[in-house]
Amino acid sequence: PLPFSHSLLTRRFLSGCASGKFEKPFVVLVIGAVLFGYMTARVSYLVPNKSRCTGSGLVERRLRSELASVLGTYERRMSDTQRPIVNPHAFDYVLNAPGVCKGNQVETVIAVPSRIHSFEARRAVRETWGGVANNTVLLFFFGIVQPADSTKHTPYYEPETKLTPEELQTLLRKESSVYGDIVQENFIDSYRNLSLKSVAIVRWVSLYCPGSTFVIKAD
Incomplete structure (x- = not known):
């Protein structure tokens, strides 16, 4: 119990307000009472009593919640490093140009999905903006032509050129042997797979030209 009562403090406070003066001992007493009450409240909060240690206690529920949050964050971070990659981009090269950066100070790689x-479009690029810069490598990236359906009696022809997939691939191989700037992976070359072609560009640069400063994807 405190050595003073609530009513005594109240009377002293009202008397001081009426006279406009507070005795120094009274001021010290009030400050001490406030500090004592504050520390008592803090200690009773920080040190759990019997009721707080039960399942319905506020402190226990709060501690359980915070512990679950910490453990959940840790498990999520661990799962990010351990779970399997959704799309590992496990495609192989059909045509490649692995040595174009070797021994050269390549500053910029210009990657053109084609x-x-x-x-004819590639020929125009090579003869104009694709062949004028120094310390620059120009590459064209492809998938493969949709294979012919063996269940159909008529062969598949590419709509614009009227060539079969085999004929198109033969022409691309010849182009690669002449210019050495063709990179082709074995996914189907289609509009839906443009994202795969973008990943193929990043993959190729990281494998064969990691010292380049810039990579420009130009359509």
């Missing part, structure tokens, strides 16, 4: 039958 359709196999766009032979």
